[in-house]
Amino acid sequence: xxxxxxxxxxxxxxxxxxxxxxxxxxxxxxxxxxxxxxxxxxxxxxxxxxxxxxxxxxxxxxxxxxxxxxxxxxxxxxxxxxxxxxxxxxxxxxxxxxxxxxxxxxxxxxxxxxxxxxxxxxxxxxxxxxxxxxxxxxxxxxxxxxxxxxxxxxxxxxxxxxxxxxxxxxxxxxxxxxxxxxxxxxxxxxxxxxxxxxxxxxxxxxxxxxxxxxxxxxxxxxxxxxxxxxxxxxxxxxxxxxxxxxxxxxxxxxxxxxxxxxxxxxxxxxxxxxxxxxxxxxxxxxxxxxxxxxxxxxxxxxxxxxxxxxxxxxxxxxxxxxxxxxxxx
Amino acid sequence: xxxxxxxxxxxxxxxxxxxxxxxxxxxxxxxxxxxxxxxxxxxxxxxxxxxxxxxxxxxxxxxxxxxxxxxxxxxxxxxxxxxxxxxxxxxxxxxxxxxxxxxxxxxxxxxxxxxxxxxxxxxxxxxxxxxxxxxxxxxxxxxxxxxxxxxxxxxxxxxxxxxxxxxxxxxxxxxxxxxxxxxxxxxxxxxxxxxxxxxxxxxxxxxxxxxxxxxxxxxxxxxxxxxxxxxxxxxxxxxxxxxxxxxxxxxxxxxxxxxxxxxxxxxxxxxxxxxxxxxxxxxxxxxxxxxxxxxxxxxxxxxxxxxxxxxxxxxxxxxxxxxxxxxxx
Numbered sequence: 001x002x003x004x005x006x007x008x009x010x011x012x013x014x015x016x017x018x019x020x021x022x023x024x025x026x027x028x029x030x031x032x033x034x035x036x037x038x039x040x041x042x043x044x045x046x047x048x049x050x051x052x053x054x055x056x057x058x059x060x061x062x063x064x065x066x067x068x069x070x071x072x073x074x075x076x077x078x079x080x081x082x083x084x085x086x087x088x089x090x091x092x093x094x095x096x097x098x099x100x101x102x103x104x105x106x107x108x109x110x111x112x113x114x115x116x117x118x119x120x121x122x123x124x125x126x127x128x129x130x131x132x133x134x135x136x137x138x139x140x141x142x143x144x145x146x147x148x149x150x151x152x153x154x155x156x157x158x159x160x161x162x163x164x165x166x167x168x169x170x171x172x173x174x175x176x177x178x179x180x181x182x183x184x185x186x187x188x189x190x191x192x193x194x195x196x197x198x199x200x201x202x203x204x205x206x207x208x209x210x211x212x213x214x215x216x217x218x219x220x221x222x223x224x225x226x227x228x229x230x231x232x233x234x235x236x237x238x239x240x241x242x243x244x245x246x247x248x249x250x251x252x253x254x255x256x257x258x259x260x261x262x263x264x265x266x267x268x269x270x271x272x273x274x275x276x277x278x279x280x281x282x283x284x285x286x287x288x289x290x291x292x293x294x295x296x297x298x299x300x301x302x303x304x305x306x307x308x309x310x311x312x313x314x315x316x317x318x319x320x321x322x323x324x325x326x327x328x329x
Numbered sequence: 330x331x332x333x334x335x336x337x338x339x340x341x342x343x344x345x346x347x348x349x350x351x352x353x354x355x356x357x358x359x360x361x362x363x364x365x366x367x368x369x370x371x372x373x374x375x376x377x378x379x380x381x382x383x384x385x386x387x388x389x390x391x392x393x394x395x396x397x398x399x400x401x402x403x404x405x406x407x408x409x410x411x412x413x414x415x416x417x418x419x420x421x422x423x424x425x426x427x428x429x430x431x432x433x434x435x436x437x438x439x440x441x442x443x444x445x446x447x448x449x450x451x452x453x454x455x456x457x458x459x460x461x462x463x464x465x466x467x468x469x470x471x472x473x474x475x476x477x478x479x480x481x482x483x484x485x486x487x488x489x490x491x492x493x494x495x496x497x498x499x500x501x502x503x504x505x506x507x508x509x510x511x512x513x514x515x516x517x518x519x520x521x522x523x524x525x526x527x528x529x530x531x532x533x534x535x536x537x538x539x540x541x542x543x544x545x546x547x548x549x550x551x552x553x554x555x556x557x558x559x560x561x562x563x564x565x566x567x568x569x570x571x572x573x574x575x576x577x578x579x580x581x582x583x584x585x586x587x588x589x590x591x592x593x594x595x596x597x598x599x600x601x602x603x604x605x606x607x608x609x610x611x612x613x614x615x616x617x618x619x620x621x622x623x624x625x626x627x628x629x630x631x632x633x634x635x636x637x638x639x640x641x642x643x644x645x646x647x648x649x650x651x652x653x654x655x656x657x658x
Binding site: 031033034035036037085088091092110111112114115116118119121122123125126129132134137138141142144145147148149150151152153155156170 | 360362363364365366414417420421439440441443444445447448450451452454455458461463466467470471473474476477478479480481482484485499
């Protein structure tokens, strides 16, 4: 346990790089012809996100001894892809709030969110082409396809009680872990790390991303809304089949199944339903089992780090995996 | 004047290639996990578009003597980018019909259109990475950014009477010409053509794309709805500032200006307004001047072809430039 949070420690260590990333982001989100673009983007990019994904790229590059300039491009690439997916997610989810602020689709309109998202995707693509690494392009192209496929899968699986833990994991790999693992992997690749290191960086990012998303699911049911910026039960009200629900539904008796069908499948929710759902999660140990699963993924992330070179950043990444799960305990 | 239309002649000449492109498109729009993706995409890709953009890539590659396999990948890339922008456009325009059929956002929902569009962008990106050409990637990354920027500019300029012909041209370069010019340019680049040829192919695609869009604007005001699949005056009802309107507004007296303010800026349209608008376009020769402009762009496209090698395809591209404008006469 550290006094400073691991991502703050990383940000302090990477301060110079992060400033360069922020500068590059500001330059590239400008548009000569369409001032709406930097307006929408600034709202999101400057909104005080933790820059977790770009830090993973910078950290991986440092860990593998990189001393070139392109980890900055790749970190900005990863943040642009993340921001573009947030803009499109908000349209798809019809969200009104993100990071405690009104979403772009509420402040402007869905049209701006769709098109500015497309613009950021294109900008991210230009940035990665500048690195001149076809291997990096291949990794990020594949990650983009996995992200989009995961989002569509989530849409079609939405509110379907037949959703299994396997489908859930595919969705999570797409919507969260694919960008985490691409972020760490390209950091290693641009540094010219050997195959074992690159594979370990991929595994770390993948497991961290899965743990991160599972914890996000848990926080929706047991979090502190002041700390998370989300209201308890948002996912439940939006009829999302998160991991705790999937686990509870798998053990539901007939009456419980009817409850989940009404509230999730049909979306007919009444006052008191959230409390009843929480009661069912406790009865079947679904929150406890989900927490254990998040811990197992964090342990997997930490295990991947052992083959990487000895470096101050390695300990911070190790601490980060713990911290991701500590958020819920 | 030819009996067969030039794009049909091209399709006959390129038949083998086009079959390979269609096969690649079908393979790559599949998704192991998300069957919604091929459903939505097939609706659009199989809807009987003319495959004009991929044919431009194939034509350019043939013209420059290419005998490798990657023009097929690039043609599929271009069609995927085009299809992705159509899906997103339909969300932005809230369209109900495309090519005489209900749009994907009507058959499924806006969410599917946004996310499947993102998936196709990612797929196009994977296809182009497979060519291994950084120069091709650079061209297509820049084209993607220009397209997205043009779409945002169109959104912010929408219904604004201050829109100049210069802004109009920027929008058209983005939303139409950027993909035409990238399609022809990458065909030359993959064939290893010299700089003069590549520049000429870019110029041809750019001018053809601008002519194509200007004619599209004209057809909205004077087309045969059976031939175009569009209703006369759709753009007017959607308050789009097309080139004929911009030209008429530039010459409007006070009463005419009030008419345009009411119908376009404020969107308060009444029965008879479309006929009145058509009368104003005729009074100021706006349709005639716009037609002349389309012809000038087609002539520019044809002029660019003169530096290209002698090849049957060159004549077909020349005829195509004429045909694009003949549609309105």
